Amino acid sequence: MKRAPGRARLTRRSLSLRARLLTGLIALTATFLVVMGVVTTVVLGTLERNQLNGEVRLASSQSVNWIAAGTEGFAAAYLSLDSGATGMITADSPTAETLLAEVKSLSGLPRREVFARLASLAKFERQPFNLTIDGAPTVRAAWRSVSTQATMSAKHVMPTGTAIIIVGRPASDATSNMGGIILTELITGGALIALLAVCGNWLIGRGLAAPGSSGQRRPAGAAFPDKFFVMVRSEGLEPPRFYSLPPQGSASTNSATSA
Secondary structure (H helix, E strand, C coil), rough: CCCCCHHHHHHHHHHHHHHHHHHHHHHHHHHHHHHHHHHHHHHHHHHHHHHHHHHHHHHHHHCHHHHCCCCCHHHHEECCCCCCCEEEECCHHHHHHHHHHHHHHCCCHHHHHHHHHHHHHCCCCCCHHHCCCCCCCCCEEEEEEECCHHCCCCCCCCCCCEEEEEEEHHHHHHHHHHHHHHHHHHHHHHHHHHHHHHHHHHHHHHCCCCCCCCCCCCCCCCCCCCCCCCCCCCCCCCCCCEEEEEECCCCCCCCCCCC
């Protein structure tokens, strides 16, 4: 049996509407996931950078012996302002090599110029700054001056006398957890979009169906269900009419004579 043209157009419109709704739903979900990913990356990256800065400040304030232990992944190097000697306080590492190269560049300079060079890196002592030398990985570091009394308790580490020490950690430690979080968000977002692509058409169909129905159309000419009520006025279907009464045939009270 040939389908009526009007019914064919209605079916095409219904399918087109579902497709548009599904596309919009997937686009909205993808936009939400992208925004959430960007916000998470920015906020978490800021928190980790602040945490690294706090750890660098704290490490630079510790004693020379504590720094020499190399705990928590820190490296350090020293510059003796009295003799110009330089060296590593912690064990050899790429971070310690970068710090040592920096203090060696200061060796032999007048004390005032040494502090001027350090102030160009960080205006105040124990203020974190980025240090990159000869393409080596960037180090988040902080410098401070050390008194003669402080170096006397660490003779096995550095010579006695006034000195400068630079303490630091790889700057990449601030983003060490970002890769795993971004990968987790990508996997979660991809799974959600795939689920919408597979089940979204069914969900939209259920949403467009009439309440209490299974999504199937009622055949033409089918009887209405039993629970179907029609509200009718108590006076009837026609509204009440207002009109004047016909004149009465009785005599007027003004013309009546008294007995």
